C-alpha cells in the first residue's frame with residue numbers, strides 16, 4: 001500500500017466535481033479506497049431510518065469521500081495548490097512542496 005501524500009488536517013483544494021475550486025480541511029483519509037473526506041464538501045443526504053416506532057426518518061447531510069486524484073494540497077508556505085514530493089531526511093519521511101520546496105507538516 002502506498003501511503004497517501006495527503007493526511008488528516010491538511011488543507012486541500014478540490015480540482016474536479018461539484019465542489020471544484022473550494023478549499024477545506026481533510027477530516028479523514030481512506031487509503032484503501034484512495035479517497036479523502038473533506039470537511040463540509042461533497043455533501044450528500046443520507047436517509048436515516050427511525051430507530052424506534054413512532055419516530056420519523058431523517059435526512060442528514062454527510063460528507064462523502066472523494067478521490068485523492070481530485071484534490072490538491074495547499075502549501076502553508078506559498079499558499080498555492082501544489083504537488084507533494086516525498087523525501088527522506090536522516091531516515092525521516094518528509095513531504096515537500098513542489099512549488100517552493102518548503103516542508104509540509
Ligand SMILES: [Zn+2]
Nearest residue numbers: 075078097100
Ligand atoms: Zn509551497
